[in-house]
Amino acid sequence: MNKLKFIFKSLIDILTLAFYKIFFKIKGKKKTDTWLISERGIDARDNGYWFYKYMKDNHPEIEIKYVISKKSADRKKIASCDIVDYRSKEHYYYFLYSKVLISAQIMGFSPNEQLYYRLNKMGLLKLCGKTVFLQHGITKDFMEYMLPTRTKLDLFICGAIPECKYMIEKYGYSDKVARLTGFSRFDQLENLDENIILIMPTWRKWLKYNDTLVGTKFYEQYMKILNDKDILSLLELKNMKIIFYPHIVLQKFIKDFKSTSEKVIMADFKNYDVQDLLKRSKLLITDYSSVTFDFAYMQKNVLYFQFDVEKYRQEQYADGYYSYENDGFGPVYKDFESLKKKILEYLEGKEDFSEYQSRNKSFFKYIDKSNSERIYEEIKKIL
Secondary structure, eight states: OHHHHHHHHHHHHHHHHHHHHHHHHHTTOOOOSOEEEESSSSOOSSHHHHHHHHHHHHOTTSOEEEEEOTTOTTGGGSOGGGEEETTSHHHHHHHHHOSEEEESSTTTTSSSHHHHHHHHHTTOOOOSSEEEEOOSSOOOSBOGGGSHHHHOOSEEEEOSHHHHHHIIIIIOOOTTTEEEOOOGGGGGOOOOOOSEEEEEOOOOTTTTTOSOOTTSHHHHHHHHHHHOHHHHHHHHHHTOEEEEOOOGGGGGGGGGOOOSOTTEEEOOTTTOOHHHHHHHOSEEEESSOTHHHHHHHTTOEEEEEOTTHHHHHHHTOBOOSOOHHHHOSSOEESSHHHHHHHHHHHHTTOOOOGGGTTHHHHHOSOOSSOHHHHHHHHHHHHO
8 A cells, every 4th residue: 555655646746747847847947046955854953954044044145945845844944035845846846956955865855855865766757956965874884775876976975084984985975975074963963861761762663554553572672671670770770761753664653662761752753852961861762773873983882673674684784894893882682681781780870981972982973063054065075
C-alpha cells in the first residue's frame, strides 16, 4: 500500500513539475540570484536553519528564501519575507530558478525529496542552480545513494577530517566538491549541562513502516532502560532525569513508550529541539546516530548501545571508516545488563571517560564558531 501511494504521488508530482516548467517558460521566467535554503521542508533546526541565520546576520545583500511548510512548529523562526511555502507554486519557481539550492538533505530543497533525487540521478531534472549539501549528520558508513554519480552535487560539506578523506577516496568525490568546513549547527553548540541523560536512538529501516513498535526488540530494549527500578531509584536520589528522543523517522511511535517514573520524559519532535537537548544534557546514550559527533564537539560523554549491530549492518548501512570501538567517544555495549551497569556507575560518579576524550582532536579539524563562514566562502567558489 505504501509503495502504491508513493507511485501515485510521484506521478502527480511529475505532472506538476512538467506543468510548472511550461507555465514559467511561457511567463518568461529566468534564473534569479536567490539562494534557496531548506532542511526537509518541515523543519528549521538543523544545518539548514543555522546557515540561513548566518546569511541573514552577515550577508543581507544576498536574497535568501527558506522552504518550510505551513504546519511546521519551526515556521516562526523564519522571517515572513523569506518564507516559501513547501510544495507551493512559489516553491516550484525557486526550485527551478534559484542560483543556489542548499539543504541538509540531498534534495531537501525540492517539493518531493525522494522523487526528485531519483529524477536527478537519471539526469532528468536539469536544475539551473548549484546544489549544496550541508548534511544532516557526519557520514561514517557507506551508503550507495550518496555516490557522486547519483547525487550530482556541486558542493558536499564535510564536518570531520576522516569523513572528508573517506568521501574523496571511497565515494569518489572530487576534492573541489567534498570540502571540510565543519557544520553550521556546530557554531551554536555550547555546554549548558543540566542533570539530564539524553537517550537518542537512530531509526531502523525494518521498523520504518510498522504500525507500532510494541513487541519489537527495539521497543523491548529501550523499555528496559526507561523502567529499570535500579536506574529509576538512582535518578531520584541524584535528582537526574532521562529524556528519551528517538529519531524523527520513529517519532510517530513515541506514544508507544511509557515509564513508571516522572524522572523519565518521552520527548516529541514538535515540543523538543534536538540541539537544545544536546546542549543541556550531561550524558548521551545512542546507538549509531551521528548526534554523537555534536556531543563530542562539546567534549561531553557518550555511551553506545548496539544490541542489534549485526542486523543493522546487514539491512541498513554497511561499515565505513568509523569504528565505534576504536574511534568512538565512549564505550560500546551490546546487551542491557552491561549498559545498565555503566549507567549506574555514571549516576554514582564512578564512571571514567578520560581515555575517550582525546579522540576528538584527531577527528575534528575545526572546533570554533566559523563553520558557516567557511561554508559561505566555499559556495562563493562554485558560483
